[in-house]
Structure formats: structure tokens, C-alpha cells
Amino acid sequence: MAGLRIEHLYKRYENNGKKKKNAVQNDYAVKDLNLVCEQGEFIALLGPSGCGKTTTLRMTAGLEDITKGDIYIGDTLVNNLHPKDRHIGLAFEDYAMYPPLTVYDNIAFNLKAKGVDKAEIDKRVQEIAPLMQCDDLLDKMPVKLSGGQKQRVNIARAIIRRPELLLMDEPLSHLDGKARQAMRTEIKRLINDIKCTTVYVTHDQLEAMSLADKIAIINFGVLQQFGTPAEVYDDPVNEFVASFIGEPPMNILETTIAGEGDHFFFTFKDSNLKIAVPERYYKVVSSGFKCKMGVRPMDVLIGGADSMGTPEEVATFENLGDERRIGIHVGEALLMLITDDEARYKSGDIIKLEVRGEKTHLFDIETGDRIRE
Numbered sequence: 561m562a563g564l565r566i567e568h569l570y571k572r573y574e575n576n577g578k579k580k581k582n583a584v585q586n587d588y589a590v591k592d593l594n595l596v597c598e599q600g601e602f603i604a605l606l607g608p609s610g611c612g613k614t615t616t617l618r619m620t621a622g623l624e625d626i627t628k629g630d631i632y633i634g635d636t637l638v639n640n641l642h643p644k645d646r647h648i649g650l651a652f653e654d655y656a657m658y659p660p661l662t663v664y665d666n667i668a669f670n671l672k673a674k675g676v677d678k679a680e681i682d683k684r685v686q687e688i689a690p691l692m693q694c695d696d697l698l699d700k701m702p703v704k705l706s707g708g709q710k711q712r713v714n715i716a717r718a719i720i721r722r723p724e725l726l727l728m729d730e731p732l733s734h735l736d737g738k739a740r741q742a743m744r745t746e747i748k749r750l751i752n753d754i755k756c757t758t759v760y761v762t763h764d765q766l767e768a769m770s771l772a773d774k775i776a777i778i779n780f781g782v783l784q785q786f787g788t789p790a791e792v793y794d795d796p797v798n799e800f801v802a803s804f805i806g807e808p809p810m811n812i813l814e815t816t817i818a819g820e821g822d823h824f825f826f827t828f829k830d831s832n833l834k835i836a837v838p839e840r841y842y843k844v845v846s847s848g849f850k851c852k853m854g855v856r857p858m859d860v861l862i863g864g865a866d867s868m869g870t871p872e873e874v875a876t877f878e879n880l881g882d883e884r885r886i887g888i889h890v891g892e893a894l895l896m897l898i899t900d901d902e903a904r905y906k907s908g909d910i911i912k913l914e915v916r917g918e919k920t921h922l923f924d925i926e927t928g929d930r931i932r933e
């Protein structure tokens with residue numbers, strides 16, 4: 561098992577003028593990426609489609625040339641090493657199994673190719689198969705497997721080589737909701753068992769939040785933030801991260817600060833809503849200051865009958881069973897709140913809105929960067 565270090569990594573695809581769909585605006589698919597994944601850590605590369613996650617993984621695997629920068633696996637600079645010499649396990653999105661071979665032979669394939677002796681191969685397959693819950697599939701042909709079973713075999717194939725580093729690219733993307741959730745739990749258990757350094761590509765923030773020790777959030781090839789799930793959720797560095805992490809996303813509204821006496825409030829165009837600015841921001845705001853205010857839907861509350869909250873009209877109501885989502889127009893924007901309150905609302909109902917001012921974040925209107933107290 562080894563750690564991974566990525567230093568000032570760049571990738572520019574040479575396309576003879578032709579561009580792929582979603583091609584990056586700045587021509588770099590990956591731009592000045594720096595990442596450290598400690599030995600035994602599980603990191604997720606997270607970002608929207610086309611942001612450069614797969615490109616980063618493929619460069620790490622040696623399947624794609626590096627334009628500039630260095631990749632170390634353990635202390636070894638691997639820039640010019642062949643993939644088979646990098647001691648990596650790959651579990652990619654498409655399950656490229658060998659159709660004429662049984663599951664057993666698929667799992668054993670790479671060890672056989674390396675000339676590992678039969679008894680050792682059998683020992684390892686018998687070790688891995690129960691771990692991936694595919695021991696009862698060993699005699700089956702790939703065509704007979706469900707999506708989840710294929711994925712389990714795929715991961716078994718990747719880990720049987722006892723890689724220094726396990727690279728997974730959207731391994732759950734072919735699965736539907738329930739199977740996805742089940743496999744997520746299995747992957748978590750597996751990684752706990754084998755304690756392998758892992759880099760996991762996903763565009764699903766829930767997957768990243770639930771599996772990873774640390775998440776690297778990427779946009780347009782540029783690393784936005786690298787931190788634990790709690791750090792990226794509670795302390796986002798910019799508007800992009802704040803709105804990418806969390807479901808439903810953080811409410812982000814343009815605001816003008818108004819001073820009243822000794823206090824400051826967030827105010828909004830064409831709305832009566834007024835939210836107290838936390839005192840910790842008093843050093844950086846002034847009356848008339850324009851910025852964006854972010855607040856998570858669970859920090860917007862419905863006040864009781866005696867609440868001092870602002871009366872607001874319900875615009876949208878969704879009942880999702882265990883939670884209800886309410887949308888309120890604030891000028892042209894829609895402010896979402898989540899409640900487990902049993903009450904049913906309909907559009908036009910009036911509720912008292914209370915916003916937990918201490919939970920708000922401020923962002924620069926132009927750059928989207930967090931404004932820190």
C-alpha cells in the first residue's frame with residue numbers, strides 16, 4: 561500500500577482543432593492540480609461532467625500522457641512508468657469482462673497472465689470472492705450477471721492483485737438507486753477490510769460524502785477545495801463548492817447589507833425578508849455592501865404562531881415522505897427550506913420564516929470566493 565502525490569499536474573488534449581463535447585474553455589482538461597492522498601486514505605474526485613476527473617485518474621493509471629507535472633505513487637515518480645509497473649488496481653465504469661470466461665477465470669485473469677502459480681491464484685480468488693460477496697458466482701458466465709454482480713466482480717478483479725493504489729472511476733454509475741446504495745455500503749466495508757489507498761471518481765456528491773476520507777472538488781480542470789466531507793460542507797471556500805455539496809443545494813441569494821442602529825441585516829431586492837448578519841462579519845460589511853448570502857435549506861425554519869419571523873407566501877411545496885420542501889420567492893430567487901413538520905402546505909399559504917443568521921455564508925459577487933470574517 562502506498563500514498564499518492566500529484567504535483568502541478570496539467571493536461572491538454574491535442575485534437576487537431578476538433579473539440580469534444582463539453583471541451584474545457586481554457587483548453588486544459590486539468591490545470592495545476594496538487595493533491596496528496598496519504599497511505600490508506602480514500603479520496604474522492606468530485607465535480608460536474610467534463611471537469612477533468614477521469615483525465616486525472618487516467619494519468620495516474622498511466623493510460624493518458626501527462627502534459628506537465630509529476631505523479632508519485634509512494635516515493636516513486638511514475639510519470640514514465642508503464643501502467644502494469646505502477647502496482648495499481650483499476651475498476652472503471654464499463655465492466656470490460658471477458659465474455660467467454662467464467663467469473664472465476666475473469667477474476668484470476670491478470671494473475672494467470674503474470675504467471676502466478678495455480679494454487680496461489682486459487683487461494684487468492686477464494687479470499688477475495690467472499691469479501692466481494694461473489695463466491696456463489698464463480699462458475700457463472702458474465703452474461704448471466706446483474707449490474708451489481710458485474711460490478712462486484714469488476715472490483716474483485718482490481719483488488720486481487722493487491723495493488724498499492726486502487727483507482728475507481730464511477731463504479732456505481734450503471735446501477736439504479738437501490739442497488740447503488742447497497743454497493744456503496746459494500747464498497748465502504750471492503751475498503752475498511754483491505755485498507756487500500758483509493759482514489760474514487762464520482763459526480764455524485766452523496767457518494768463522495770459517504771465514502772471518502774477527503775474530497776477533491778474540481779471544476780473546469782481546477783481544484784476548488786480539498787478537505788474532509790465535514791470541511792467542504794461546513795466551510796466551503798467558494799460559491800461553487802457551497803452549491804455543489806448538499807442536497808438540496810445551499811440557497812445563494814444576492815443581497816445588500818442594511819445598517820440599522822448597531823446592527824446589520826441582509827436585505828433582498830423586491831422582498832421584505834430581513835436576516836440578521838452574524839456579528840462576526842461586522843468587520844467586513846457596511847451599509848450598502850453588496851454580496852451573495854448562502855444558507856442551507858435546513859437552516860431556514862418555519863416559526864410558530866408567536867414567532868417574530870417574516871410572514872412569507874409559500875410558492876412551492878413538495879412532500880418527499882420523510883421530509884417536506886418548501887420554496888419561497890425572495891424577489892426573483894427561490895429560497896428553499898426543508899422541514900420534517902407534518903403539516904401540508906399549498907402555494908399561497910403564509911408562513912413565518914426564520915433564518916438562522918449565524919449559519920449564513922458570504923460570497924463575493926464577482927469571484928464567488930468566500931468572504932471571511
Ligand SMILES: Nc1ncnc2c1ncn2[C@@H]1O[C@H](COP(=O)(O)OP(=O)(O)OP(=O)(O)O)[C@@H](O)[C@H]1O
Pocket residue numbers: 573574575580581582583584589607608609610611612613614615616763
Ligand atoms: N480523448 C480526449 N480528447 C479530447 N478531449 C478530451 C478527451 N477526453 C476528455 N476530453 C475533454 O477533457 C475534459 C475533461 O474530461 P474528463 O472525461 O476528464 O471529465 P470528467 O470530469 O471525468 O467527466 P465525466 O464525469 O463526464 O466523465 C472535457 O472537456 C472533455 O471533453
